[in-house]
Amino acid sequence: MKFKKWLGLIVLFLFTLCAESKSVHVAVAANFSNTMKSLVKEFEKTSDYQIALSFGSSGKFYAQIKQGAPYELFFSADQAKPDALEKDGLVIANSRFTYAIGRLALWSARPDFVNKIETKLKQGAFNKLALANPKLAPYGAAALEVLTSLALIDTTQSNWVMGENIAQTYQFVSSGNADLGFIALSQLLGKNTLQQGSYWLVPNIMHHPIKQDVVLLRSAKKNQGAKAFLDFMQTNRAQHIIAEYGYLASNSLNVEHEL
Amino acid sequence: MSLTDGDMATIWLTLRLATTVTILLLIFATPVAWWLATTKSWFKGPMSAIVALPLVLPPTVLGFYLLLAMGPNGAIGQFTQALGLGTLPFTFWGLVVASMVYSLPFVVQPIQNSIEAIGNRPLEAAATLGAGPIDRFFTVVLPLAKPGFMTATILGFAHTVGEFGIVLMIGGSIPGETRVVSVQIYDHVEALEYAQAHALSGVMIVFSFVVLLMLYTFQRKRKAVGMTYGR
Structure with a gap:
């Protein structure tokens, strides 16, 4: 029993x-x-x-x-x-x-930035630029290479905010706290993702392949x-x-x- | 054990943050604690619960909502923008506000406990001697509740130093502005710089131990009521 x-x-x-x-x-x-x-x-x-x-x-x-x-x-x-x-x-x-x-994308959730992302970056016409910490994340390191090749390091550095990974960087932009952010293209694509704003697909030649x-x-x-x-x-x-x-x-x- | 200049900068920033937060919290939390200790209002329960929420909520939840609320589309963000201050995330003062929320119960509760322990009688005695409310607060409540204020100060300070999740969510890791010690340690670990992570973590452990030792030595000496916080 x-x-x-x-x-x-x-x-x-x-x-x-x-x-x-x-x-x-x-x-x-x-x-x-x-x-x-x-x-x-x-x-x-x-x-x-x-x-x-x-x-x-x-x-x-x-x-x-x-x-x-x-x-x-x-x-x-x-x-x-x-x-x-x-x-x-x-x-x-x-x-x-x-x-x-991986492909790097510069994304903005602002509706008035559509089709102007690259220009806005080059003009410095944004409040904050979010990127993943280049020391920690390969997408951050790639973003740094892009900024270097555009000769924008000195002019934009004071506006950088760094996420500890690419997911957090996404959050900084999606919550509207940063006008622009370098993220992974994969975060914007796919069937279930709600699209906000627009992005500039960074040309491959501007950084080492991720x-x-x-x-x-x-x-x-x-x-x-x-x-x-x-x-x-x-x-x-x-x-x-x-x-x-x-x-x-x-x-x-x-x-x-x-x- | 060697700390780089970057590490030292994070230590100074952390101390500056914790000091600012503690001073502001003592000013802000004292009336709240006083009200909670003396009120008979039905709102005491809900208010106590609100004050204690940061004890229970994961810092990531607080951080996420603060990021949304302080952002350009959030209520706090719209308010600060209307004042012409811009938005708070990624700034030192953003961290100050967030840390005040996070450490609030650690400052309110010891003060509240020690005010409750005084009871009505000393206050009534003072009143019959002709002391007004403000006079009573500074000459009766403050000296008698001093142990509670000491505990609140130490805990508020230490808890802000140990904060991590919220800072990570709303800080943006800006050197000299929002990159505090806990974030720096995390960055070292993530970057596989384990030796530097060890050095800075060692400093944190020694600091935390000394602070807690101070707290408990002080408590033993005083044997004060309302001082059992954290045991």
């Missing part, structure tokens, strides 16, 4: 263990969050694996992974952090590849789900979604597709 009572609990417990092993923990750089949600939706249509997403800045994830955070996959906003993790021996060999190349790498972490050695998701990332289907959100083609599959 007593045993029967416990049996239910034990079965429940075993069940949760099974459910646990089916899920994949994925750390995702903030700029890729919209895109990743669409990708996961697509992936889960045809797969039993559950993807548990965490969004944040790559630097924080790097620190957490070094201290044993239980992520199986890490989608960084740059190449430096996956590279460092590789050197730390925390990555499964040969798992790293570039999943997306290559974003993914790695399979050592804790994923036995996790088939993580591998399945990584394979999915290289399919045409996934690459199509990534391109839809404004990223450039990254792997050979997509290069063929583009040609």
Whole structure:
């Protein structure tokens, strides 16, 4: 009688263990969050694996992974952090590849800035210019390169406000506190995003390509789900979604597709 | 342990912010605490809840709403613009306002507790001796509630120094203006500059310990009522 009572609990417990092993923990750089949600939706249509997403800045994830955070996959906003993790021996060999190349956009939520974004920047006709901290975020570093190539560093510097990542930079502009902001194009595109204002797509030649790498972490050695998701990332289907959100083609599959 | 010039600048800015906030809060919180301690109004409950809200709300929630409210389309933003002050986010005074909200309960509650502990009798005695309300406040309430004010000062100051979430949301990390110590530590960690993060964090830990030690040593000496805050 007593045993029967416990049996239910034990079965429940075993069940949760099974459910646990089916899920994949994925750390995702903030700029890729919209895109990743669409990708996961697509992936889960045809797969039993559950993807548990965490969004944040790559630097924080790097620190957490070094201290044993239980992520199986890490989608960084740059190449430096996956590279460092590789050197730390925390990555499964040969798992790293570039999943997306980011595009930088200068965005304004002000209706009267439509079609005038580039001019407004060059004239200095704005209150604040938001950018992600160049020291921390690759999109911030790219923004700095653009300002350098336009010779606008000295004239605009006193009007900079810096977000600690690209999501916060977006917030500064969307709340109307900054007239202009350098953000990721992917934050503005995609089906579910409500558009405000307008943007200037910064020409690629004005900054180094924002290559974003993914790695399979050592804790994923036995996790088939993580591998399945990584394979999915290289399919045409996934690459199509990534391109839809404004990223450039990254792997050979997509290069063929583009040609 | 070596601090760069940038680190030192954040320390000075943090101290300047905490000092400004503490002084303004003592001025602003004292009437509030006095009212809460003495009122019999039905509004005491709701008012106490409002004062205590920052204790419960995540700083990101406060920061997000302050960013919206102080922005050009928000109520506070429209008010400050009408006054010709511009908008508050990304400025030192924006941080001051935000920190005052955030640290409000830490200043109001100790003062309120110590005023309540005085009770009516000393005030009535003073009144029969002919002291007016203002006289009573400065000659009776202030000296008797001094421990509460001391606690409020220390807690308000320390809590502002330790603030992070709100500053991150509305600060914009501008050197010398809004980049305080906690944000600087965060930036160091994010940039993988762990040695510098350690140095600055070490300073913060020593500072926090000394402040709390002061508080509790002071409390033991006084054995005052209303001083058990934070235990």
